Structures are given as C-alpha cells and as structure tokens.
Amino acid sequence: VRTLLLIGIGAGDPSQVTVQAVEAMRRAEVFLVLDKDSPADELGALREQICARYLPDGGYRVRHAPDPARDRRSPRYAEAVSDWHEQRAAVYEELLVQELPEDGVAGVLVWGDPALYDSTLRVVDRLRRRGVVEVDVEVIPGISSVQALAAAHQVLLNRVGGPILVTTGRRLRDGWPAGVDDLVVMLDSHCVFTEIAATDADVEIYWGAYLGTPDELLVAGPLREVADQIVRTRAAARERKGWVMDTYLLRRVADHPDQTGPTGQTGQQRPADPVSDG
Numbered sequence: 001v002r003t004l005l006l007i008g009i010g011a012g013d014p015s016q017v018t019v020q021a022v023e024a025m026r027r028a029e030v031f032l033v034l035d036k037d038s039p040a041d042e043l044g045a046l047r048e049q050i051c052a053r054y055l056p057d058g059g060y061r062v063r064h065a066p067d068p069a070r071d072r073r074s075p076r077y078a079e080a081v082s083d084w085h086e087q088r089a090a091v092y093e094e095l096l097v098q099e100l101p102e103d104g105v106a107g108v109l110v111w112g113d114p115a116l117y118d119s120t121l122r123v124v125d126r127l128r129r130r131g132v133v134e135v136d137v138e139v140i141p142g143i144s145s146v147q148a149l150a151a152a153h154q155v156l157l158n159r160v161g162g163p164i165l166v167t168t169g170r171r172l173r174d175g176w177p178a179g180v181d182d183l184v185v186m187l188d189s190h191c192v193f194t195e196i197a198a199t200d201a202d203v204e205i206y207w208g209a210y211l212g213t214p215d216e217l218l219v220a221g222p223l224r225e226v227a228d229q230i231v232r233t234r235a236a237a238r239e240r241k242g243w244v245m246d247t248y249l250l251r252r253v254a255d256h257p258d259q260t261g262p263t264g265q266t267g268q269q270r271p272a273d274p275v276s277d278g
C-alpha cells in the first residue's frame with residue numbers, strides 16, 4: 001500500500017515547520033505538487049525553500065502537475081468546487097501510479113494546517129473512493145494563519161470561556177453571525193469588513209497579510225478608524241506583489257468593559273464562565 005503524507009508547513013515562515021513535519025518530509029521519496037497558474041506561486045517557491053532547508057541532502061523527487069482550474073463563473077459554487085476536487089483527485093491518482101512503487105511514500109506539503117480551509121483531505125477522500133490506488137494517509141498538523149495572526153498581534157482569539165467562529169469573507173457577506181462576538185475571517189478578497197464597519201460600531205479588527213513572511217503587514221484598531229487604511233494597504237501590497245493573502249480577527253467590544261466574557265446578541269453581559277483556559 002502506498003503512503004501519502006499530508007504535511008502542514010505553516011503559514012509562510014519556514015521556521016514554523018514543526019519537527020514532526022520535518023520527520024515526515026524525510027520519509028517522503030517524492031513530493032507531489034499541483035501548480036497554480038497564478039503569481040501566488042511565490043508560495044510554490046517557498047515550498048522549495050522549505051525542502052532545501054530541511055532536506056539538505058536531497059534524496060527526494062518533486063513531481064509537478066498543473067492544478068486543474070476551478071470554474072469560477074459557475075453560479076453553482078458547491079458543484080463547481082466538487083468537480084474541481086474530482087479533477088484534482090484524478091491528477092493525484094495519476095501521479096501516485098506513475099511516481100510511486102506499491103510500498104512507496106509520497107508527501108504533499110500543505111499550506112498552514114491541513115484541517116483549515118484546505119481541500120487536500122477532501123481530494124484524498126475522493127481519491128480513495130475512486131478505488132484505483134489504495135493509500136494509507138497520515139496528516140501532520142501545521143501552524144495555521146489563524147495562529148500566526150494571533151501571535152503577530154499578541155492577542156487571544158477568545159475572550160474568557162468564549163467561543164470563536166472561523167469563517168470566510170463570502171459567509172460574512174450575510175452579516176455578523178448570531179451568538180458570537182469574536183470572528184476570524186479568512187479567504188476574503190473583497191474586504192467584507194468594510195460592510196461590517198458600515199453597520200456595526202464598537203468592533204475592533206486585528207488584520208494581517210503575508211503573515212510570517214518578510215512582507216508581513218499588520219494593522220489593528222477600531223474597525224471604523226482603520227478600515228480604509230487596511231483597504232489601501234491591501235490594495236497597494238496586491239499591486240506590488242500581484243497577490244495577497246490576509247486574515248483578520250473581528251471583535252465586538254461593546255459590553256466588554258472588563259473583558260470578562262462574551263455577550264449575547266442582546267448586549268447583556270453574561271457572568272464569566274468558571275474556566276481556567278484564559
């Protein structure tokens with residue numbers, strides 16, 4: 001049976017690669033890479049740097065294949081994504097058959113953590129269901145951009161005993177989700193926080209782009225005061241580099257005078273939960 005290692009490599013800083021990830025990388029005889037046809041393939045270069053840094057003696061192969069394009073014009077988002085995953089599964093299948101003996105070990109270097117807004121695990125599920133190649137899968141966790149954001153701003157994501165919702169820009173368009181005062185937003189190419197700034201006072205933002213890289217950008221403050229600055233900073237960076245990846249924490253601060261706990265939608269402060277996890 002072939003082994004497929006899905007290795008989280010952190011969100012941009014090669015020193016975020018864990019010892020467990022390095023050990024897994026050493027087991028892989030071939031790395032499978034789906035190349036995106038976009039300037040963000042500076043990220044591909046970073047994967048190569050990571051291999052060069054942690055596998056200085058070589059001894060591995062890297063096999064590239066073009067990443068099938070997703071149909072971005074389709075009005076049926078879920079269906080378009082599903083088709084795309086199926087096509088990717090077919091590409092991995094072909095690479096595994098061509099590149100790996102029956103008992104071989106292949107690695108896929110996954111940006112951030114494989115469990116957070118990454119399709120590789122879904123694609124691997126598809127691959128298994130196709131029934132052509134049998135694979136044992138191992139997942140090695142990585143530092144996600146969410147952790148990198150919190151560390152860069154030196155903030156806790158949650159209030160004492162409170163929940164956090166991790167969501168996407170696309171979902172935030174529907175408005176602030178009920179029952180939670182702390183949101184982490186990823187995959188927002190439209191600066192949806194500006195819509196929140198228009199409707200919600202008393203929100204703070206902690207924004208970060210290119211986290212962990214030499215280009216890292218950070219802005220934090222009351223959303224209404226810094227939203228325009230973030231839009232401008234983001235646009236200028238995108239112009240300069242051709243791509244941008246950013247993540248942010250939105251925090252409702254009204255009714256949190258002492259930061260003791262989350263509030264409900266009514267704005268009433270609840271008693272702090274008896275927790276010890278900060």
Ligand SMILES: C[S@@+](CC[C@H](N)C(=O)[O-])C[C@H]1O[C@@H](n2cnc3c(N)ncnc32)[C@H](O)[C@@H]1O
Binds near residue numbers: 112145
């Ligand atoms: C496809 S998701 C991948 C997330 C990844 N699996 C993780 O654990 O961070 C891509 C999104 O992650 C966020 N992201 C990834 N790397 C980032 C970085 N270095 N700086 C800021 N945001 C980043 C952005 O929100 C981007 O739109």
